[in-house]
Amino acid sequence: xxxxxxxxxxxxxxxEGRVNILDIFLKSNVGLSEKDIQDRLSKxxxxxxxxxxxxxxxxTGIVHPVSAEGSATKYVLKKEPQEHLHFKCTKCRNIxxxxxxxxxxxxxxxxxxKIESNFLIIGxxxxxxx
Amino acid sequence: xxxxxxxxxxxxxxxEGRVNILDIFLKSNVGLSEKDIQDRLSKxxxxxxxxxxxxxxxxTGIVHPVSAEGSATKYVLKKEPQEHLHFKCTKCRNIxxxxxxxxxxxxxxxxxxKIESNFLIIGxxxxxxx
DNA sequence: TTTACATTTGCAACAATGTCGCAATTATAT
DNA sequence: ATATAATTGCGACATTGTTGCAAATGTAAA
Numbered sequence: 001x002x003x004x005x006x007x008x009x010x011x012x013x014x015x016e017g018r019v020n021i022l023d024i025f026l027k028s029n030v031g032l033s034e035k036d037i038q039d040r041l042s043k044x045x046x047x048x049x050x051x052x053x054x055x056x057x058x059x060t061g062i063v064h065p066v067s068a069e070g071s072a073t074k075y076v077l078k079k080e081p082q083e084h085l086h087f088k089c090t091k092c093r094n095i096x097x098x099x100x101x102x103x104x105x106x107x108x109x110x111x112x113x114k115i116e117s118n119f120l121i122i123g124x125x126x127x128x129x130x
Numbered sequence: 131x132x133x134x135x136x137x138x139x140x141x142x143x144x145x146e147g148r149v150n151i152l153d154i155f156l157k158s159n160v161g162l163s164e165k166d167i168q169d170r171l172s173k174x175x176x177x178x179x180x181x182x183x184x185x186x187x188x189x190t191g192i193v194h195p196v197s198a199e200g201s202a203t204k205y206v207l208k209k210e211p212q213e214h215l216h217f218k219c220t221k222c223r224n225i226x227x228x229x230x231x232x233x234x235x236x237x238x239x240x241x242x243x244k245i246e247s248n249f250l251i252i253g254x255x256x257x258x259x260x
Numbered sequence: 261t262t263t264a265c266a267t268t269t270g271c272a273a274c275a276a277t278g279t280c281g282c283a284a285t286t287a288t289a290t
Numbered sequence: 291a292t293a294t295a296a297t298t299g300c301g302a303c304a305t306t307g308t309t310g311c312a313a314a315t316g317t318a319a320a
Contacts, residue, residue, distance in 0.1 A: 013287055013296055034277080046299045051278070053297095067199040069248075070307095072277055087242060101236050103249075109228065111256025112217060118199075118250040119233075126241025143267055143316055164306075176270045181307070183268090200278095202306055 002026060010060045017045055021053050022062070031066050031074030031086070031095035066095055066118065083117050089125035096125070132156060140190045147175055151183050152192070161196050161204030161216070161225035196225055196248065213247050219255035226255070 003022040007014045024040050025032065032040075034050045041050075054075055057063045063075040066086050074095050076086070085098040103119055133152040137144045154170050155162065162170075164180045171180075184205055187193045193205040196216050204225050206216070215228040233249055 015287070015297065017298075047277090048279080048300080049298055055279095056297095065199045067197040069195045069197040069203060073199060085236065087238075090245060098239065098242075101238065103233060103236055106215070106231050106233055108217075108231065108251065108253075109256065111259045112228075112251075113254040113259055114251050115220060115253040117252065120248040120250075121238065121242075121244050122247065123238075123245040124243040126239065129241050129243055145268065145316070147269075177306090178271080178308080179269055185308095186268095 006062065010062060012056065012060060017049060018053055018056075020045075021050065022057075025063065025075075025077050029096055031068075031076045031097075033072040033074045035072060036074070064116075066120065068095055068120070083119065086118070086120045087125060088120055088122045089128055090122060091124055091128035094125065095120075136192065140192060142186065142190065147179060148183055148186075150175075151180065152187075155193065155205075155207050159226055161198075161206045161227075163202040163204045165202060166204070194246075196250065198225055198250070213249065216248070216250045217255060218250055218252045219258055220252060221254055221258035224255065225250075 003019045003026060004014055006022060007018055012018065020041060020043070021037055024037055028040075034047065034054060037050050037054075038044065038047070054063070058065060058075065061078055064078045065073050065075050067073050068088055071093070076095070076097055079097065079099050083103050085101045085103065086095055087098050088095045098121075103117075108114060133149045133156060134144050136152060137148055142148065150171060150173070151167055154167055158170075164177065164184060167180050167184075168174065168177070184193070188195060188205065191208055194208045195203050195205050197203050198218055201223070206225070206227055209227065209229050213233050215231045215233065216225055217228050218225045228251075233247075238244060
């Protein structure tokens with residue numbers, strides 16, 4: 001039910017495709033690209049549709065993009081609005097949210113205005129580290 | 131002379147193309163993509179060559195990539211090894227280094243190991259802000 | 261400075277990703 | 291149940307990433 005509610009909250013048409021994709025996000029704890037989603041969809045859908053769904057989700061703020069060097073843009077469900085870290089593992093290549101880690105104490109130079117941020121740490125994640 | 135010295139220091143073949151590209155980086159204070167470089171090259175060169183040059187520069191550590199949502203990967207000369215911010219302006223679309231701003235005071239969860247980081251702030255830069 | 265060898269370049273191709281118009285299909289509000 | 295608004299699937303094409311290979315160029319050694 002969660003997915004439908006969410007779509008409704010964001011005033012989006014509730015379609016089978018969107019529900020399925022949102023369900024995948026709700027179950028995943030790593031960032032997903034268009035292809036990642038296609039792979040996890042039991043009922044395949046069109047590339048352009050996934051692309052546009054992701055675009056809509058991004059524009060409404062359901063997810064946010066985490067651009068990662070070396071692969072297609074990944075998206076994660078937007079959690080708290082606070083600034084937090086994303087972690088990309090060089091072994092398993094997953095990108096995840098380190099939502100509990102916050103960044104603080106920096107100030108932009110005169111004249112700069114922040115709209116949003118994207119902090120990415122690249123390294124070995126706890127699961128691959130051993 | 132700077133460019134040749136640099137290439138030499140990194141033990142790379144000193145070719146006209148590499149010197150020209152490195153010169154462009156040395157003169158630029160914003161991140162550059164393959165296309166950005168092509169545009170600034172007085173003597174055009176092959177896309178694949180620029181691509182591979184960028185790859186070599188990245189591998190040797192002369193530059194580092196700053197992946198930016200919505201455009202091709204941009205590269206900036208690698209400065210100090212310290213962690214610092216990159217700023218992407220939504221108006222002029224330039225990406226630049228805020229080398230004097232450092233990030234500190236965060237700790238990764240147990241088991242995570244950092245290799246490198248990529249901190250990007252998106253907003254309006256000082257030149258577009260008025 | 262010429263030769264022999266190592267590397268890089270340009271070209272051609274192709275894969276992956278991003279993007280859009282349009283007609284057919286599906287959701288919503290009435 | 292219908293009219294209307296929005297989404298989907300398809301086809302196409304643009305951009306970016308990537309590689310093999312032969313020709314051209316850089317380097318080191320003679």
